[in-house]
Amino acid sequence: MDIGNRLYRAEQVQALDRQAIEGHGIAGYELMQRAGRAAFRALRARWPETGALTVCCGGGNNGGDGYVIARLALEAGMAVQLIALKDPGELAGDAATAAADWRNAGGSLADPEQPLSGEVIVDALLGTGLDRAPAGAYARLIERINASGKKVLAVDVPSGLDADTGMPLKPAVRADVTTTFIGNKRGLYTGQAGHWCGQRLYFDLATPAAIHADIDADARLLAVADLRGWLPPRRPDTHKGDLGHVLVIGGDAGMAGAPVLAGQAALRTGSGLVSLATRAEHVGLAPSVQPELMAHGVETLDALDALIERADALALGPGLGQGEWSRSLWQRALIGDQPRVVDADALNLLAADDGPIACPGAVLTPHPGEAARLLEVSAAKVQSDRFAAARALAERFSAVVVLKGHGTLIAEPGGAVAVCPYGNPAMASAGMGDALTGIIASLLGQGCKPFDAACCGVLAHALAGDAAASGRRQIVAGDLIDRLADILPA
Ligand SMILES: NC(=O)C1=CN([C@@H]2O[C@H](COP(=O)(O)OP(=O)(O)OC[C@H]3O[C@@H](n4cnc5c(N)ncnc54)[C@H](O)[C@@H]3O)[C@@H](O)[C@H]2O)[C@H](O)CC1
Numbered sequence: 001m002d003i004g005n006r007l008y009r010a011e012q013v014q015a016l017d018r019q020a021i022e023g024h025g026i027a028g029y030e031l032m033q034r035a036g037r038a039a040f041r042a043l044r045a046r047w048p049e050t051g052a053l054t055v056c057c058g059g060g061n062n063g064g065d066g067y068v069i070a071r072l073a074l075e076a077g078m079a080v081q082l083i084a085l086k087d088p089g090e091l092a093g094d095a096a097t098a099a100a101d102w103r104n105a106g107g108s109l110a111d112p113e114q115p116l117s118g119e120v121i122v123d124a125l126l127g128t129g130l131d132r133a134p135a136g137a138y139a140r141l142i143e144r145i146n147a148s149g150k151k152v153l154a155v156d157v158p159s160g161l162d163a164d165t166g167m168p169l170k171p172a173v174r175a176d177v178t179t180t181f182i183g184n185k186r187g188l189y190t191g192q193a194g195h196w197c198g199q200r201l202y203f204d205l206a207t208p209a210a211i212h213a214d215i216d217a218d219a220r221l222l223a224v225a226d227l228r229g230w231l232p233p234r235r236p237d238t239h240k241g242d243l244g245h246v247l248v249i250g251g252d253a254g255m256a257g258a259p260v261l262a263g264q265a266a267l268r269t270g271s272g273l274v275s276l277a278t279r280a281e282h283v284g285l286a287p288s289v290q291p292e293l294m295a296h297g298v299e300t301l302d303a304l305d306a307l308i309e310r311a312d313a314l315a316l317g318p319g320l321g322q323g324e325w326s327r328s329l330w331q332r333a334l335i336g337d338q339p340r341v342v343d344a345d346a347l348n349l350l351a352a353d354d355g356p357i358a359c360p361g362a363v364l365t366p367h368p369g370e371a372a373r374l375l376e377v378s379a380a381k382v383q384s385d386r387f388a389a390a391r392a393l394a395e396r397f398s399a400v401v402v403l404k405g406h407g408t409l410i411a412e413p414g415g416a417v418a419v420c421p422y423g424n425p426a427m428a429s430a431g432m433g434d435a436l437t438g439i440i441a442s443l444l445g446q447g448c449k450p451f452d453a454a455c456c457g458v459l460a461h462a463l464a465g466d467a468a469a470s471g472r473r474q475i476v477a478g479d480l481i482d483r484l485a486d487i488l489p490a
């Protein structure tokens with residue numbers, strides 16, 4: 001796995017720093033200079049015409065990185081307005097060295113009350129040392145940076161953003177680019193992080209891979225290259241019977257289309273056969289929009305049992321509703337031998353049930369609101385630490401959990417967590433969840449293990465959404481489903 005796809009908490013990154021310094025003899029100031037060089041190069045690459053910088057330096061090593069950047073800019077002939085929130089003479093360690101080198105290169109402090117004059121602002125106020133909400137001069141400068149309308153490069157972490165959770169301890173710097181070093185931070189990839197980080201660039205600073213040997217990543221970033229490894233190989237003699245039969249259960253009054261979208265997505269993901277168990281009055285819809293789908297009106301549990309019997313995987317929940325009919329199907333289909341996806345109203349029924357029901361072999365796919373109901377907390381609490389929420393759900397229901405939203409998380413009982421860095425706001429519309437349910441159910445039916453099916457499904461869904469959106473403001477689930485074939489390698 002690419003080192004940059006290993007995601008860490010801030011305290012783990014500090015341990016990596018120590019490993020590099022104490023375990024491999026790379027001086028801290030050498031690392032700081034490499035960080036400053038990497039950030040400066042990224043800045044020049046992104047904004048090559050820039051001739052003037054404003055560099056905002058805090059009182060620790062994040063500020064130290066800023067002094068390195070300021071010195072490099074001076075040496076490149078750029079104008080540099082450096083605003084220091086701590087007297088450089090009071091800095092310690094590597095930051096003091098960086099400030100001295102900046103001073104020797106001709107650097108001088110700007111009046112902090114002057115307007116921010118640079119074309120690009122470098123945020124080197126706070127990094128992994130953030131331990132409280134910015135206040136006083138830090139808060140005021142962060143607000144000035146955000147109000148400036150200038151382009152912003154954040155050093156290591158946007159100041160004020162919690163590197164573990166992706167939540168801003170307001171105020172936080174809103175950056176166009178965030179350059180992060182040595183250990184990629186898990187909080188840069190989920191929740192609100194995309195809003196505060198902008199483009200995320202990771203640099204290993206040429207530290208030896210060995211520094212990662214003794215520190216287990218807290219999570220991993222999904223990568224496009226992972227897709228092929230999860231997809232069952234196709235042999236020349238493969239036939240539809242080899243590719244699984246998915247049964248989609250849902251489609252109560254007013255929601256006839258949800259199971260159809262899930263079924264279409266399952267077909268596009270490679271299922272051999274897809275059936276729908278839905279309201280009798282909805283049976284005609286599926287074949288009329290997708291003749292490859294088989295649809296059955298299920299008004300008795302015997303009829304459902306016969307269909308479940310023939311299925312290799314279930315997609316339980318799209319448009320299921322929460323009435324008597326819904327609940328009877330849900331009770332029959334929630335637990336069983338086949339792997340299953342439990343989504344939408346099937347999750348709400350699960351949350352309404354007294355006491356958690358273990359769902360071994362299942363993949364639960366809540367959005368933050370459904371997750372909140374399942375954990376009996378507020379949605380804000382879920383979003384305040386998505387990693388903790390996803391892990392708690394996986395343990396509570398003994399199931400793989402997909403916590404949807406920006407930076408979707410996939411957690412399995414026992415702790416492994418994957419993060420999806422793809423997807424876009426044009427996907428915020430009804431039906432996207434039904435499509436994801438169908439994709440994951442299809443992969444389960446093709447023999448993928450639940451965690452792999454969830455990771456592969458989330459990744460394919462997000463990549464198809466990016467391909468379908470490509471700059472548009474809004475797409476519908478059908479647009480995404482149509483792009484799955486382009487995303488999934490033969
Ligand atoms: N360690 C290395 O070899 C490298 C580190 N790099 C950079 O260093 C920072 C981490 O530096 P650190 O001094 O630990 O913390 P910060 O600079 O983020 O914070 C400094 C200091 O500020 C105090 N503080 C915390 N929260 C607040 C707040 N809200 N307001 C004011 N002050 C606050 C607290 O005492 C902190 O200790 C890392 O991010 C990298 O940028 C190099 O990049 C690589 C080598």
Ligand SMILES: [K+]
Pocket residue numbers: 062123124125126127154155156157158159
């Ligand atoms: K910063």
